[in-house]
Each structure stands twice: as structure tokens, then as C-alpha cells.
Amino acid sequence: MFTLIDLPYALTALEGVISAQTLSFHHGKHLQTYVNNLNKLLPGSPYEGLSLEEIVKKADGAIFNNAGQVLNHNLYFTQFKAPREGDTPSGPLAEQINRQFGSFEAFQEEFAAKGAGLFGSGWVWLSAQADGTLVITQETNAGNPLTKGLKPLLTFDVWEHAYYLDWQNRRPDYLKALWSLIDWNEVEKRYGR
Ligand code: MN
Numbered sequence: 299m300f301t302l303i304d305l306p307y308a309l310t311a312l313e314g315v316i317s318a319q320t321l322s323f324h325h326g327k328h329l330q331t332y333v334n335n336l337n338k339l340l341p342g343s344p345y346e347g348l349s350l351e352e353i354v355k356k357a358d359g360a361i362f363n364n365a366g367q368v369l370n371h372n373l374y375f376t377q378f379k380a381p382r383e384g385d386t387p388s389g390p391l392a393e394q395i396n397r398q399f400g401s402f403e404a405f406q407e408e409f410a411a412k413g414a415g416l417f418g419s420g421w422v423w424l425s426a427q428a429d430g431t432l433v434i435t436q437e438t439n440a441g442n443p444l445t446k447g448l449k450p451l452l453t454f455d456v457w458e459h460a461y462y463l464d465w466q467n468r469r470p471d472y473l474k475a476l477w478s479l480i481d482w483n484e485v486e487k488r489y490g491r
Contacts, residue, residue, distance in 0.1 A: 300350065302326075302333050303372050311380045315475040320463045325375060328459055332367040339364060354442050366440030370421055373488075374455050379481040387482045390430070390491045391451075398432055410473040412436050413454045422473075424452040430491050451488045452480065 305325055309318040316324075339361050340346045345353045350372075353365040386402050387395060399405035412434055413422035420438040425448035427433060432451075435443050443450050454476055461472035 299337050300333050300368060302330050303375065305375055307378065307380060312378060312479055314381060315464070315472075315479055316378075316461075317464050320461070323463070324459060325371075329368065329371045329375075332364045332371065336361070336364040336368055351444060354444050363440045366442050369444075370440065370442055370453060370455070373450055374421075374453050377452060377481055377484050378479040381478045383478050385478075385480065385482055387486060389486055391482075391486045391489045394430060394432055394489075394491075406477060409434055409452075409454075410470065413456050413473045414470045416456050419457040422454050422456060423448075423450055424485075425450050426489055426491075430489075449488070452485050 302325070305321070309321050312321060340353075343357075343361060345357050345361055345365075348356070350365055350369045353361065354369050357365060386392065392402070395402055395405045399408060409422060409424060413436075416422060416436045416438070418438060420436060420441060423435050423437060423443050425433050425435060425443040425446075427448060433443070433448055435446070435448070437443065454473055456469060456473070461469060465472040465475075
């Protein structure tokens with residue numbers, strides 16, 4: 299049985315970018331529903347007892363959709379901390395970003411453009427290949443780069459439930475504001491190089 303993750307910050311911690319109301323619905327209602335659905339679907343299926351990551355790699359249909367949404371949201375919510383304007387990556391991740399994109403700003407621009415340009419509901423991801431090369435991908439619905447053999451590092455949720463109460467139709471503004479919330483120590487840990 300999977301359980302709802304605890305948020306590593308208070309509901310009000312991300313105010314100004316993500317309101318307590320959005321966070322409370324997004325975590326307490328949307329994510330809780332995906333957890334509940336997954337727990338209802340797993341018993342008796344070939345995926346019972348597997349880790350979330352293994353289920354996402356192997357399943358399809360409703361089990362994939364709900365497991366993907368649980369994993370995606372777990373990665374999304376645990377990459378934030380209270381707004382700290384101007385925080386940037388360091389170490390091997392920063393070096394790789396500069397090597398491939400030219401600068402952190404150029405990377406941010408490309409990442410946000412891919413999030414803004416994703417049609418409908420989905421996720422924009424920064425992932426790593428086995429050799430450490432970085433890849434930005436758009437995934438629709440519950441998609442996760444694990445299914446492409448990539449290691450997911452950073453993700454922006456572009457389902458409307460993630461931003462509509464705070465930003466209405468202004469998805470590009472929400473994406474731009476999210477940078478101030480990113481806990482780069484966590485993203486660097488996921489990169490693990
Ligand atoms: Mn969401």
C-alpha cells in the first residue's frame with residue numbers, strides 16, 4: 299500500500315507562487331486521490347508489491363496513470379522549499395547545465411518554453427542519461443521520463459490544477475515563478491554525480 303507523502307514544508311511556505319489553498323487541494327485532494335486509486339487497482343495485479351518506479355516502468359492503462367501521477371507529484375512536491383530568490387545549481391549539475399545549454403539562464407528559458415508550449419495537461423522534465431547528459435522532455439498526462447530510460451531530476455506540473463487558482467490562464471508566469479522555489483540541493487542529490 300502506498301501512502302500520501304508529507305510535505306517537507308508548511309502549507310503557507312510557498313505563498314506568493316503557490317498559495318496554501320492550491321497546495322492543500324493539489325496535495326491533499328489530487329495526490330491523495332491518485333494514491334487511493336492506485337491502492338485500489340494494485341491488489342491481484344502483476345504489479346502488486348513493486349516499487350512505484352518499477353510500476354511506472356512496467357504498467358500501462360489505469361495503473362500506469364495513477365502510479366505515474368503519484369511518482370510525478372512526489373518528485374514535484376519534494377523539490378521545493380520556501381522562496382529563496384536567485385538560488386542556482388552548483389557542482390557537477392551546474393557544470394553540465396553550462397556545458398550543454400551555455401548558461402543557467404539559457405537552460406531556464408528552454409525549460410520554461412517547453413512547459414509553456416506543452417499542449418493540454420502534462421509535465422516538463424529535466425532528466426539525466428546514464429552518462430550524465432541532461433535532457434529536457436515534455437510528457438503528457440501522467441508521463442514520466444523513467445519510461446524512456448532517463449533519470450528524472452526536476453519537473454514542473456503544467457496540469458491546470460497546479461496553477462489555476464493562483465495564476466488562472468497565465469501558465470508562463472507560473473512557470474517563471476517556480477524557479478524561486480527550487481531546492482537545488484535536492485535536484486543535485488537526484489543527479490547523484
Ligand atoms: Mn498535479
